[in-house]
Amino acid sequence: MNSKVKDIETVYSRLSKQLHNGNMLHMEHELETSVKNYSLAKFVLGKGNRYKALISAGIHGDEPSGVETICSFLENNRFENFSDTWELTILPCLNPYGYEYGVRENHRGEDLNRFFRHDSPPEEVRFAQSAFDKNYELTIELHEDSMTPGFYLYQKGTHQEDDILGNKILTAIKNVMPINHNGEIDGHSAQGGIIIQQTDWTSMDWWPMAFYALSKGTRRTLTLETATGFAMQTRAEAHLIAIDTALKFYTEKLKS
């Protein structure tokens, strides 16, 4: 039996406190579990702005720093510099059961980030997929890894010239959290903290959310991994710097 380690309602109330002027926290898709019914939450900042990004967290319940990052993003006005240009759709916690019980999977033992190509995916995945009712320039998924000594990331997209973004992010982060410079990370080849993905995603049997995003025409997806060994605040700060760097990069790039 899992025991409860965190409270998702605390997260929702922190977020609600910061959301005003029509940017409400939308609760959708009641998720029935044996312990309680969970709501899946979503909110949009800068509604109607020209450039669009999707930021999601908490798909793996034992990776709470992404959820903390979203709270901190609002509480510390990190949207301020982008509020005229970006519409951000934010999914603050895709696996609320896992978050509360500190487990990677959902209440059915499913790793949600393996079901994005499934014919009848779990409710949480359907909820995430429903956010792709618009075209995103960028999607950012916030994860963490208990095995890594430092930050690393996955990136993929339609424009190879955007690959320099990965390095820009790592350069911006390295004073806050060291980068994992290993040649192999999590079973993949890696270089300077960036995972090298050779697989052709279109022929894979299963997709993580990032590949679903590509299938929906997203220009670039970033999957960011902080190192769990660092304090929560440090992990959140690393994610915040990455978000900031990516949004700045595309603000410049798209207007030219």
Ligand SMILES: [Zn+2]
């Ligand atoms: Zn993860």
